[in-house]
Amino acid sequence: MEHYLRGADSHEQVLALIPWVVNGTATAEQVAAARAHVAQCADCRSEYDRQSQLYGVMHEEGSVVFPAEHSFQKLIARIDAAEDATQAAAAAAPAPAVSVPQRRAVSSGVRVVQWLAAAVIVQAVGLGFSAWLWHSRAPVYETLTQAPVDHHDGAVVRIIFAPNVTLAELQSVLHAAGAQIASGPTDTGLYTLALATRAREGEAPLAPLAARIAQLRASPDVQFVLPLPPDTRP
Amino acid sequence: MSPDPEAGRTAEGAASRNARERALLARVAAQDRAAFKELYMLYHRRIARFLTRLTARYDLAEEIINDTFWVVWQRAGDFRGASQVSTWIMGIAYRRGLKTLQRLNPGPSADESEIESLSEEPWKDAEVREWLAAGLARLPLEQRMVLELAYNLGHSCEEIALIMECPVNTVKTRMFHGRRKLRTLLVTLAGPDK
Numbered sequence: 001m002e003h004y005l006r007g008a009d010s011h012e013q014v015l016a017l018i019p020w021v022v023n024g025t026a027t028a029e030q031v032a033a034a035r036a037h038v039a040q041c042a043d044c045r046s047e048y049d050r051q052s053q054l055y056g057v058m059h060e061e062g063s064v065v066f067p068a069e070h071s072f073q074k075l076i077a078r079i080d081a082a083e084d085a086t087q088a089a090a091a092a093a094p095a096p097a098v099s100v101p102q103r104r105a106v107s108s109g110v111r112v113v114q115w116l117a118a119a120v121i122v123q124a125v126g127l128g129f130s131a132w133l134w135h136s137r138a139p140v141y142e143t144l145t146q147a148p149v150d151h152h153d154g155a156v157v158r159i160i161f162a163p164n165v166t167l168a169e170l171q172s173v174l175h176a177a178g179a180q181i182a183s184g185p186t187d188t189g190l191y192t193l194a195l196a197t198r199a200r201e202g203e204a205p206l207a208p209l210a211a212r213i214a215q216l217r218a219s220p221d222v223q224f225v226l227p228l229p230p231d232t233r234p
Numbered sequence: 235m236s237p238d239p240e241a242g243r244t245a246e247g248a249a250s251r252n253a254r255e256r257a258l259l260a261r262v263a264a265q266d267r268a269a270f271k272e273l274y275m276l277y278h279r280r281i282a283r284f285l286t287r288l289t290a291r292y293d294l295a296e297e298i299i300n301d302t303f304w305v306v307w308q309r310a311g312d313f314r315g316a317s318q319v320s321t322w323i324m325g326i327a328y329r330r331g332l333k334t335l336q337r338l339n340p341g342p343s344a345d346e347s348e349i350e351s352l353s354e355e356p357w358k359d360a361e362v363r364e365w366l367a368a369g370l371a372r373l374p375l376e377q378r379m380v381l382e383l384a385y386n387l388g389h390s391c392e393e394i395a396l397i398m399e400c401p402v403n404t405v406k407t408r409m410f411h412g413r414r415k416l417r418t419l420l421v422t423l424a425g426p427d428k
Contacts, residue, residue, distance in 0.1 A: 023385060025391070051413070058381070066286075068274070075304065
Protein backbone atom coordinates (compact mmCIF):
# COMPACT_ATOMS: atom_id res chain seq x y z
CA MET A 1 0.00 0.00 0.00
CA GLU A 2 3.04 2.26 -0.23
CA HIS A 3 1.57 4.04 -3.22
CA TYR A 4 -1.01 5.53 -0.84
CA LEU A 5 1.51 8.03 0.37
CA ARG A 6 2.83 9.18 -2.94
CA GLY A 7 1.36 11.70 -5.34
CA ALA A 8 -0.28 15.02 -4.77
CA ASP A 9 -3.36 14.03 -2.78
CA SER A 10 -1.84 12.55 0.35
CA HIS A 11 -4.93 13.62 2.32
CA GLU A 12 -7.18 11.14 0.44
CA GLN A 13 -4.48 8.52 0.65
CA VAL A 14 -4.19 8.83 4.41
CA LEU A 15 -7.97 8.75 4.79
CA ALA A 16 -8.02 5.43 2.96
CA LEU A 17 -5.09 4.15 5.01
CA ILE A 18 -6.56 4.93 8.44
CA PRO A 19 -8.44 1.61 9.01
CA TRP A 20 -5.26 -0.38 8.44
CA VAL A 21 -3.27 1.91 10.76
CA VAL A 22 -6.00 1.54 13.38
CA ASN A 23 -6.07 -2.27 13.19
CA GLY A 24 -2.29 -2.49 13.29
CA THR A 25 -1.72 -4.09 9.88
CA ALA A 26 -0.21 -1.06 8.09
CA THR A 27 3.55 -1.06 7.60
CA ALA A 28 5.85 1.03 9.80
CA GLU A 29 6.42 3.35 6.86
CA GLN A 30 2.68 3.85 6.35
CA VAL A 31 2.12 4.45 10.06
CA ALA A 32 4.89 7.07 10.14
CA ALA A 33 3.55 8.87 7.07
CA ALA A 34 -0.03 8.77 8.39
CA ARG A 35 1.12 10.06 11.77
CA ALA A 36 2.88 13.01 10.11
CA HIS A 37 -0.22 13.90 8.10
CA VAL A 38 -2.69 13.43 10.97
CA ALA A 39 -0.64 15.78 13.14
CA GLN A 40 -1.46 18.65 10.81
CA CYS A 41 -4.89 17.64 9.42
CA ALA A 42 -7.92 18.08 11.68
CA ASP A 43 -10.22 16.07 9.38
CA CYS A 44 -7.92 13.07 9.35
CA ARG A 45 -7.42 13.35 13.10
CA SER A 46 -11.19 13.22 13.63
CA GLU A 47 -11.52 10.29 11.26
CA TYR A 48 -8.70 8.48 13.02
CA ASP A 49 -10.46 8.96 16.36
CA ARG A 50 -13.78 7.72 14.92
CA GLN A 51 -12.21 4.63 13.40
CA SER A 52 -10.25 3.91 16.59
CA GLN A 53 -13.49 4.06 18.56
CA LEU A 54 -15.25 1.81 16.07
CA TYR A 55 -12.34 -0.64 16.08
CA GLY A 56 -12.33 -0.67 19.89
CA VAL A 57 -16.01 -1.59 20.07
CA MET A 58 -15.89 -4.19 17.28
CA HIS A 59 -12.68 -5.78 18.50
CA GLU A 60 -13.91 -6.43 22.05
CA GLU A 61 -13.84 -10.07 22.93
CA GLY A 62 -17.20 -10.02 24.69
CA SER A 63 -18.31 -12.51 27.29
CA VAL A 64 -20.23 -14.94 25.11
CA VAL A 65 -19.03 -18.52 25.55
CA PHE A 66 -19.47 -20.73 22.52
CA PRO A 67 -19.99 -24.47 23.10
CA ALA A 68 -17.04 -25.51 20.97
CA GLU A 69 -16.74 -29.05 22.33
CA HIS A 70 -20.38 -29.82 21.59
CA SER A 71 -20.06 -28.40 18.07
CA PHE A 72 -16.91 -30.44 17.46
CA GLN A 73 -18.63 -33.66 18.52
CA LYS A 74 -21.41 -32.94 16.02
CA LEU A 75 -18.83 -32.52 13.28
CA ILE A 76 -17.09 -35.75 14.26
CA ALA A 77 -20.43 -37.56 14.10
CA ARG A 78 -20.88 -36.19 10.58
CA ILE A 79 -17.40 -37.32 9.57
CA ASP A 80 -18.08 -40.76 11.00
CA ALA A 81 -21.29 -40.97 8.99
CA ALA A 82 -19.39 -40.10 5.80
CA GLU A 83 -16.71 -42.65 6.60
CA ASP A 84 -19.38 -45.24 7.18
CA ALA A 85 -20.75 -44.35 3.76
CA THR A 86 -17.27 -44.99 2.38
CA GLN A 87 -17.32 -48.34 4.11
CA ALA A 88 -20.66 -49.04 2.48
CA ALA A 89 -19.18 -48.32 -0.93
CA ALA A 90 -16.19 -50.51 -0.15
CA ALA A 91 -18.49 -53.28 1.01
CA ALA A 92 -20.37 -53.03 -2.29
CA ALA A 93 -17.15 -53.66 -4.18
CA PRO A 94 -16.00 -57.28 -4.61
CA ALA A 95 -12.42 -56.51 -3.60
CA PRO A 96 -11.65 -57.12 0.08
CA ALA A 97 -11.90 -53.89 2.02
CA VAL A 98 -9.87 -54.69 5.08
CA SER A 99 -7.39 -51.83 4.90
CA VAL A 100 -9.82 -49.08 5.93
CA PRO A 101 -11.11 -50.75 9.10
CA GLN A 102 -7.55 -51.70 9.96
CA ARG A 103 -6.47 -48.08 9.62
CA ARG A 104 -9.32 -46.91 11.78
CA ALA A 105 -8.51 -49.58 14.37
CA VAL A 106 -5.06 -48.04 14.78
CA SER A 107 -6.49 -44.59 15.34
CA SER A 108 -9.30 -45.65 17.63
CA GLY A 109 -9.64 -49.04 19.22
CA VAL A 110 -13.13 -48.31 20.47
CA ARG A 111 -14.42 -47.61 16.98
CA VAL A 112 -13.34 -51.04 15.76
CA VAL A 113 -16.10 -52.72 17.71
CA GLN A 114 -18.59 -50.18 16.41
CA TRP A 115 -17.33 -50.71 12.89
CA LEU A 116 -17.54 -54.46 13.05
CA ALA A 117 -21.15 -54.21 14.17
CA ALA A 118 -21.91 -51.63 11.50
CA ALA A 119 -19.98 -53.50 8.81
CA VAL A 120 -22.35 -56.47 8.98
CA ILE A 121 -25.30 -54.18 8.34
CA VAL A 122 -23.47 -52.05 5.82
CA GLN A 123 -22.22 -55.03 3.87
CA ALA A 124 -25.70 -56.50 3.71
CA VAL A 125 -27.08 -53.18 2.46
CA GLY A 126 -24.16 -52.82 0.07
CA LEU A 127 -24.58 -56.29 -1.37
CA GLY A 128 -28.26 -55.69 -1.78
CA PHE A 129 -27.60 -52.44 -3.56
CA SER A 130 -24.94 -54.04 -5.73
CA ALA A 131 -27.36 -56.78 -6.72
CA TRP A 132 -29.94 -54.12 -7.55
CA LEU A 133 -27.44 -52.37 -9.80
CA TRP A 134 -26.55 -55.59 -11.59
CA HIS A 135 -30.13 -56.59 -12.23
CA SER A 136 -31.70 -53.27 -13.17
CA ARG A 137 -30.13 -52.56 -16.53
CA ALA A 138 -32.97 -50.28 -17.60
CA PRO A 139 -32.65 -47.11 -15.50
CA VAL A 140 -35.88 -46.63 -13.57
CA TYR A 141 -35.17 -43.05 -12.59
CA GLU A 142 -35.78 -41.34 -15.95
CA THR A 143 -39.03 -39.59 -16.64
CA LEU A 144 -41.32 -40.76 -19.41
CA THR A 145 -41.00 -37.51 -21.30
CA GLN A 146 -37.23 -37.38 -21.12
CA ALA A 147 -34.89 -38.84 -23.72
CA PRO A 148 -33.00 -41.73 -22.16
CA VAL A 149 -29.52 -40.94 -20.96
CA ASP A 150 -26.80 -43.29 -22.16
CA HIS A 151 -25.23 -44.71 -19.00
CA HIS A 152 -23.34 -47.57 -20.61
CA ASP A 153 -19.69 -47.32 -19.57
CA GLY A 154 -20.55 -44.21 -17.60
CA ALA A 155 -19.69 -43.70 -13.95
CA VAL A 156 -21.67 -44.44 -10.85
CA VAL A 157 -20.73 -42.31 -7.89
CA ARG A 158 -21.77 -42.06 -4.27
CA ILE A 159 -22.24 -38.48 -3.20
CA ILE A 160 -23.21 -36.39 -0.18
CA PHE A 161 -24.47 -32.89 -0.90
CA ALA A 162 -23.82 -29.90 1.39
CA PRO A 163 -26.50 -29.67 4.08
CA ASN A 164 -27.77 -26.27 2.95
CA VAL A 165 -27.92 -27.01 -0.75
CA THR A 166 -31.14 -25.86 -2.41
CA LEU A 167 -33.10 -27.80 -4.97
CA ALA A 168 -31.98 -25.39 -7.70
CA GLU A 169 -28.32 -25.82 -6.70
CA LEU A 170 -28.69 -29.59 -6.59
CA GLN A 171 -30.24 -29.62 -10.04
CA SER A 172 -27.48 -27.36 -11.32
CA VAL A 173 -24.83 -29.74 -10.00
CA LEU A 174 -26.58 -32.72 -11.59
CA HIS A 175 -26.98 -30.94 -14.92
CA ALA A 176 -23.33 -29.83 -15.03
CA ALA A 177 -22.20 -33.38 -14.30
CA GLY A 178 -24.62 -34.97 -16.76
CA ALA A 179 -25.87 -37.00 -13.83
CA GLN A 180 -29.13 -38.39 -12.55
CA ILE A 181 -30.02 -39.66 -9.12
CA ALA A 182 -30.14 -43.44 -9.11
CA SER A 183 -30.97 -43.80 -5.43
CA GLY A 184 -30.97 -41.95 -2.16
CA PRO A 185 -30.86 -40.25 0.11
CA THR A 186 -29.93 -42.82 2.73
CA ASP A 187 -30.20 -42.07 6.44
CA THR A 188 -26.72 -40.56 6.25
CA GLY A 189 -27.62 -38.34 3.27
CA LEU A 190 -25.87 -40.54 0.72
CA TYR A 191 -27.05 -40.48 -2.90
CA THR A 192 -26.00 -42.64 -5.82
CA LEU A 193 -25.64 -40.87 -9.15
CA ALA A 194 -25.34 -42.25 -12.65
CA LEU A 195 -23.21 -40.09 -14.95
CA ALA A 196 -24.08 -40.22 -18.63
CA THR A 197 -21.47 -40.86 -21.30
CA ARG A 198 -23.20 -38.82 -23.99
CA ALA A 199 -25.26 -35.66 -23.88
CA ARG A 200 -28.89 -35.74 -24.87
CA GLU A 201 -29.73 -34.82 -28.41
CA GLY A 202 -29.55 -31.09 -28.93
CA GLU A 203 -27.49 -30.46 -25.79
CA ALA A 204 -23.84 -29.44 -25.55
CA PRO A 205 -21.32 -32.31 -25.44
CA LEU A 206 -20.38 -33.52 -21.98
CA ALA A 207 -16.89 -33.11 -20.53
CA PRO A 208 -14.89 -36.29 -19.94
CA LEU A 209 -16.05 -38.35 -16.95
CA ALA A 210 -12.89 -37.67 -14.94
CA ALA A 211 -13.33 -33.93 -15.41
CA ARG A 212 -16.96 -34.09 -14.32
CA ILE A 213 -16.07 -36.11 -11.23
CA ALA A 214 -13.33 -33.59 -10.42
CA GLN A 215 -15.89 -30.82 -10.90
CA LEU A 216 -18.25 -32.55 -8.47
CA ARG A 217 -15.45 -32.80 -5.89
CA ALA A 218 -14.62 -29.11 -6.29
CA SER A 219 -18.22 -27.96 -5.97
CA PRO A 220 -19.06 -26.15 -2.71
CA ASP A 221 -22.46 -27.83 -2.91
CA VAL A 222 -20.87 -31.25 -2.56
CA GLN A 223 -19.24 -32.67 0.53
CA PHE A 224 -18.23 -36.13 -0.55
CA VAL A 225 -17.77 -38.00 -3.85
CA LEU A 226 -16.78 -41.60 -4.27
CA PRO A 227 -16.78 -43.18 -7.75
CA LEU A 228 -17.70 -46.86 -7.63
CA PRO A 229 -15.19 -49.21 -9.22
CA PRO A 230 -16.29 -50.18 -12.75
CA ASP A 231 -16.44 -53.87 -11.88
CA THR A 232 -19.20 -53.22 -9.37
CA ARG A 233 -21.50 -51.96 -12.11
CA PRO A 234 -23.33 -53.73 -14.93
CA MET B 235 -1.65 7.10 17.42
CA SER B 236 -0.77 3.63 18.62
CA PRO B 237 -2.12 0.57 16.82
CA ASP B 238 -3.72 -2.18 18.84
CA PRO B 239 -0.97 -4.37 20.29
CA GLU B 240 -2.77 -7.61 19.48
CA ALA B 241 -3.57 -6.61 15.92
CA GLY B 242 -0.06 -5.26 15.51
CA ARG B 243 1.25 -8.78 15.37
CA THR B 244 4.97 -9.09 15.05
CA ALA B 245 6.21 -10.79 11.91
CA GLU B 246 7.96 -13.39 14.08
CA GLY B 247 4.77 -14.09 16.05
CA ALA B 248 2.69 -14.49 12.91
CA ALA B 249 5.32 -16.74 11.31
CA SER B 250 5.53 -18.88 14.43
CA ARG B 251 1.75 -19.23 14.64
CA ASN B 252 1.53 -20.09 10.96
CA ALA B 253 4.28 -22.72 11.28
CA ARG B 254 2.46 -24.30 14.21
CA GLU B 255 -0.81 -24.34 12.29
CA ARG B 256 0.83 -25.74 9.16
CA ALA B 257 2.18 -28.60 11.27
CA LEU B 258 -1.31 -29.23 12.61
CA LEU B 259 -2.75 -29.11 9.11
CA ALA B 260 -0.20 -31.68 7.91
CA ARG B 261 -1.36 -34.01 10.68
CA VAL B 262 -4.98 -33.33 9.75
CA ALA B 263 -4.14 -34.34 6.17
CA ALA B 264 -3.05 -37.68 7.65
CA GLN B 265 -6.48 -37.94 9.31
CA ASP B 266 -5.13 -37.22 12.80
CA ARG B 267 -8.23 -36.42 14.80
CA ALA B 268 -6.34 -35.01 17.78
CA ALA B 269 -4.68 -32.43 15.52
CA PHE B 270 -8.02 -31.75 13.87
CA LYS B 271 -9.59 -31.03 17.24
CA GLU B 272 -6.71 -28.74 18.23
CA LEU B 273 -7.07 -26.75 15.01
CA TYR B 274 -10.86 -26.65 15.39
CA MET B 275 -10.59 -25.29 18.92
CA LEU B 276 -8.05 -22.68 17.79
CA TYR B 277 -10.49 -21.31 15.24
CA HIS B 278 -13.91 -22.02 16.68
CA ARG B 279 -14.14 -18.93 18.88
CA ARG B 280 -12.58 -16.72 16.22
CA ILE B 281 -15.00 -17.80 13.48
CA ALA B 282 -17.95 -17.89 15.89
CA ARG B 283 -17.24 -14.27 16.90
CA PHE B 284 -17.12 -13.28 13.26
CA LEU B 285 -20.30 -15.14 12.30
CA THR B 286 -22.42 -14.29 15.33
CA ARG B 287 -21.94 -10.63 14.49
CA LEU B 288 -23.46 -11.39 11.10
CA THR B 289 -26.29 -13.59 12.35
CA ALA B 290 -27.90 -13.82 15.76
CA ARG B 291 -28.44 -17.54 15.24
CA TYR B 292 -25.68 -19.57 16.83
CA ASP B 293 -27.07 -22.75 15.27
CA LEU B 294 -26.44 -21.18 11.87
CA ALA B 295 -22.95 -20.07 12.88
CA GLU B 296 -22.20 -23.56 14.16
CA GLU B 297 -23.40 -25.04 10.89
CA ILE B 298 -21.10 -22.74 8.90
CA ILE B 299 -18.16 -23.48 11.22
CA ASN B 300 -18.68 -27.21 10.83
CA ASP B 301 -19.09 -26.88 7.06
CA THR B 302 -15.79 -24.99 7.06
CA PHE B 303 -13.97 -27.65 9.04
CA TRP B 304 -15.57 -30.40 6.99
CA VAL B 305 -13.74 -28.86 4.03
CA VAL B 306 -10.56 -28.52 6.12
CA TRP B 307 -10.76 -32.21 7.05
CA GLN B 308 -11.24 -33.26 3.43
CA ARG B 309 -8.82 -30.87 1.75
CA ALA B 310 -6.03 -30.34 4.28
CA GLY B 311 -3.75 -32.32 1.99
CA ASP B 312 -4.36 -29.83 -0.81
CA PHE B 313 -2.99 -26.88 1.19
CA ARG B 314 0.31 -25.85 -0.41
CA GLY B 315 1.18 -22.87 1.75
CA ALA B 316 0.39 -20.22 -0.86
CA SER B 317 -1.18 -18.20 1.96
CA GLN B 318 -1.21 -18.35 5.74
CA VAL B 319 -3.27 -21.14 7.26
CA SER B 320 -5.51 -18.55 8.92
CA THR B 321 -6.22 -16.85 5.58
CA TRP B 322 -7.04 -20.22 3.99
CA ILE B 323 -9.41 -21.26 6.77
CA MET B 324 -11.06 -17.83 7.03
CA GLY B 325 -11.50 -17.83 3.25
CA ILE B 326 -13.43 -21.10 3.46
CA ALA B 327 -15.50 -19.74 6.38
CA TYR B 328 -16.18 -16.52 4.47
CA ARG B 329 -17.44 -18.31 1.37
CA ARG B 330 -19.60 -20.73 3.34
CA GLY B 331 -20.95 -17.89 5.47
CA LEU B 332 -21.61 -15.57 2.54
CA LYS B 333 -23.51 -18.22 0.67
CA THR B 334 -25.66 -19.12 3.66
CA LEU B 335 -26.34 -15.55 4.73
CA GLN B 336 -27.15 -14.34 1.22
CA ARG B 337 -29.66 -17.13 0.85
CA LEU B 338 -31.32 -16.35 4.18
CA ASN B 339 -31.25 -12.58 3.90
CA PRO B 340 -30.10 -10.92 0.69
CA GLY B 341 -29.88 -7.53 2.48
CA PRO B 342 -29.39 -4.16 0.85
CA SER B 343 -27.54 -4.07 -2.46
CA ALA B 344 -24.14 -2.45 -2.80
CA ASP B 345 -25.47 0.38 -4.93
CA GLU B 346 -28.24 1.30 -2.51
CA SER B 347 -28.51 5.04 -2.02
CA GLU B 348 -27.20 6.67 1.10
CA ILE B 349 -28.73 5.30 4.28
CA GLU B 350 -30.52 7.75 6.47
CA SER B 351 -29.33 8.24 9.99
CA LEU B 352 -31.18 6.17 12.58
CA SER B 353 -31.27 9.01 15.04
CA GLU B 354 -29.93 12.45 15.71
CA GLU B 355 -29.77 11.82 19.44
CA PRO B 356 -26.38 11.30 21.03
CA TRP B 357 -26.19 7.85 22.54
CA LYS B 358 -24.69 6.70 25.78
CA ASP B 359 -21.78 4.26 25.76
CA ALA B 360 -24.03 1.42 26.86
CA GLU B 361 -26.11 1.86 23.72
CA VAL B 362 -23.25 1.98 21.26
CA ARG B 363 -23.07 -1.77 20.69
CA GLU B 364 -26.79 -1.99 20.05
CA TRP B 365 -26.72 0.87 17.54
CA LEU B 366 -23.54 -0.44 15.99
CA ALA B 367 -25.23 -3.79 15.41
CA ALA B 368 -28.19 -1.97 13.89
CA GLY B 369 -25.94 0.13 11.67
CA LEU B 370 -23.81 -2.79 10.51
CA ALA B 371 -26.93 -4.83 9.76
CA ARG B 372 -27.98 -2.17 7.27
CA LEU B 373 -24.74 -2.23 5.31
CA PRO B 374 -24.41 -4.32 2.15
CA LEU B 375 -23.01 -7.71 3.20
CA GLU B 376 -19.69 -7.31 1.37
CA GLN B 377 -18.98 -3.96 3.05
CA ARG B 378 -19.91 -5.35 6.42
CA MET B 379 -17.68 -8.38 5.90
CA VAL B 380 -14.70 -6.11 5.21
CA LEU B 381 -15.34 -4.11 8.39
CA GLU B 382 -15.73 -7.29 10.45
CA LEU B 383 -12.61 -8.91 9.00
CA ALA B 384 -10.57 -5.74 9.58
CA TYR B 385 -11.89 -4.55 12.93
CA ASN B 386 -13.31 -7.66 14.55
CA LEU B 387 -10.60 -10.09 13.47
CA GLY B 388 -7.72 -7.69 12.69
CA HIS B 389 -6.90 -8.87 9.15
CA SER B 390 -4.83 -6.75 6.79
CA CYS B 391 -6.19 -5.35 3.53
CA GLU B 392 -4.20 -7.93 1.55
CA GLU B 393 -5.37 -10.82 3.73
CA ILE B 394 -8.99 -9.75 3.29
CA ALA B 395 -8.50 -9.67 -0.49
CA LEU B 396 -7.30 -13.28 -0.33
CA ILE B 397 -10.15 -14.32 1.97
CA MET B 398 -12.80 -12.65 -0.19
CA GLU B 399 -11.06 -13.64 -3.43
CA CYS B 400 -11.20 -10.12 -4.82
CA PRO B 401 -8.67 -7.41 -5.77
CA VAL B 402 -7.10 -5.33 -2.98
CA ASN B 403 -8.67 -2.22 -4.51
CA THR B 404 -12.12 -3.78 -4.10
CA VAL B 405 -11.42 -4.25 -0.39
CA LYS B 406 -10.38 -0.59 -0.13
CA THR B 407 -13.53 0.51 -1.96
CA ARG B 408 -15.79 -1.61 0.23
CA MET B 409 -14.06 -0.28 3.34
CA PHE B 410 -14.46 3.30 2.12
CA HIS B 411 -18.19 2.97 1.40
CA GLY B 412 -18.81 0.94 4.56
CA ARG B 413 -17.15 3.59 6.73
CA ARG B 414 -19.03 6.38 5.02
CA LYS B 415 -22.43 4.75 5.38
CA LEU B 416 -21.78 3.71 8.95
CA ARG B 417 -20.77 7.26 9.78
CA THR B 418 -24.21 8.51 8.80
CA LEU B 419 -25.74 5.87 11.04
CA LEU B 420 -23.68 6.20 14.14
CA VAL B 421 -23.80 9.68 15.53
CA THR B 422 -21.94 8.72 18.66
CA LEU B 423 -19.12 7.08 16.78
CA ALA B 424 -19.07 9.95 14.33
CA GLY B 425 -17.70 12.19 17.06
CA PRO B 426 -18.59 15.63 18.41
CA ASP B 427 -17.65 17.42 15.22
CA LYS B 428 -20.31 15.59 13.19
